[in-house]
Amino acid sequence: MTSAPISPQNPAEAMVWKTIVWTWPFYAVGALYVVGPVLAWLMAGLVVLSLYLGPAIRDDLRATGSIPPVIWGWMIGMLVMLVALWIGHLDWGLGLKKTIKSSIGWAKGWALLALFPLIGAVLPIRREILIRAQCRLGFWTLCIAPVLLIAPYVGLPERIFTSPLKAVGGPGPEYFSVYLFTFDPASWTPRWQFYAPWSPFAALLGVTMVLFALEEKDNRWRAAGVAAGTLMILASKSRMGLVGLVACTIGPRLMPLVLRSWAWAALSGLTASLAITGPWLAQSIGAGIEGFKAARADSTRVRATLQRIAKERWEEEAVWFGHGTVQPGPHLVEYMPIGSHHTWFGLLFVKGLVGFLAFLVPLLWQTGLALWDAAAGPRGRLPLGICMVLVLLSFGENIEIEAYLLWPALVCLGIHARECATTPSHELTLNEPKAQFA
Numbered sequence: 445m446t447s448a449p450i451s452p453q454n455p456a457e458a459m460v461w462k463t464i465v466w467t468w469p470f471y472a473v474g475a476l477y478v479v480g481p482v483l484a485w486l487m488a489g490l491v492v493l494s495l496y497l498g499p500a501i502r503d504d505l506r507a508t509g510s511i512p513p514v515i516w517g518w519m520i521g522m523l524v525m526l527v528a529l530w531i532g533h534l535d536w537g538l539g540l541k542k543t544i545k546s547s548i549g550w551a552k553g554w555a556l557l558a559l560f561p562l563i564g565a566v567l568p569i570r571r572e573i574l575i576r577a578q579c580r581l582g583f584w585t586l587c588i589a590p591v592l593l594i595a596p597y598v599g600l601p602e603r604i605f606t607s608p609l610k611a612v613g614g615p616g617p618e619y620f621s622v623y624l625f626t627f628d629p630a631s632w633t634p635r636w637q638f639y640a641p642w643s644p645f646a647a648l649l650g651v652t653m654v655l656f657a658l659e660e661k662d663n664r665w666r667a668a669g670v671a672a673g674t675l676m677i678l679a680s681k682s683r684m685g686l687v688g689l690v691a692c693t694i695g696p697r698l699m700p701l702v703l704r705s706w707a708w709a710a711l712s713g714l715t716a717s718l719a720i721t722g723p724w725l726a727q728s729i730g731a732g733i734e735g736f737k738a739a740r741a742d743s744t745r746v747r748a749t750l751q752r753i754a755k756e757r758w759e760e761e762a763v764w765f766g767h768g769t770v771q772p773g774p775h776l777v778e779y780m781p782i783g784s785h786h787t788w789f790g791l792l793f794v795k796g797l798v799g800f801l802a803f804l805v806p807l808l809w810q811t812g813l814a815l816w817d818a819a820a821g822p823r824g825r826l827p828l829g830i831c832m833v834l835v836l837l838s839f840g841e842n843i844e845i846e847a848y849l850l851w852p853a854l855v856c857l858g859i860h861a862r863e864c865a866t867t868p869s870h871e872l873t874l875n876e877p878k879a880q881f882a
Contacts (some may be wrong), residue, residue, distance in 0.1 A: 459486070460762065468584050481551065488563065495511075510565070515524070517805065521802040532765040533546060556854065564856060566858065578653055578669055588807075589672075594637055602627065603623050625637075635680060645837075646679075647685025652683060699815065750782060751786050753773065786839065787839070807831070810861075823863060
């Protein structure tokens, strides 16, 4: 099946479209880490203008409605995060210079988790634009992939160069570097990270691309998006990516079953059978988890130790507002910063219980909205898949420093919040009884 050509119909859609499609050229000059925050704050300015001017603004930039409640939740949560950061710096006497630097980091990280959903909720941006743009990015990824895949076998270097844009500041030089591939220090085999700063993150970006592509109506573009996303997952050699590929694509499509009586009857029978098969199943799952961890034992050990240190120091030293910033780790964790490699333990260590709740509450709210909508009809499948990716990513990465590449997914969450505010899920259930499980 092919569909009519999809192209931007207003300046907001054009900005989103071009930024996604130009991902590889931006990466080639090491500019992706700069592009994401700049796009967020520029388009947030458009949101303010659209809301302030109302009908006085040009028709194709007029606000689609008021700000949905869940988006208010994200904005309040991220503002609380900034306040927690300031208090943490004050408590630990980190000084004005470091406080300003960390506040700029907040504007390039945590703030994006509120700005991009706000942009999607208010500006007239269609889902179809995001979906087709992601598939076009997938097509260009497939075109570039042969060069990346043969690079380690023909003697090409891992890193081509580091952009001078690193002068603007960021978490590290890898965010401004252009890589063909990297070698896994544990096995000394090549791994690919495509346009991400490291391979596991590339895998979750691949899962996101697959989720978008599955909603594409044109067969050719859908095939390009699914193939590129799957390649990113497999070439990254990430365990988290493989889990995401299965869970985040199948899970949302099973949600309509919660409204089917026969599904509950089947679940009851399955639960009863666990009295017999339960011990064997538990043993099998345990063996699978251990095998999963053993696949990258060194990485698992370092992450577990970092989490333990972060938790202990949070409990003993800074329960409410954290330590204000990550701190260098010991040799035991290969000098990895304490507060890194895990969003939740990182939040507890850096911003305390206040920062932890500031992220948890809007994420649960958004996920609950997506769960309810996915049960009512297909509209909720993509947002629920995205929420699952965010949750999965939060257990292996610091999600705030990766928002600059996750932004199309965040915009989609905003669009979904607008759709739910305009047409609630119960109206879909009542008005579209045949289409809701298509």
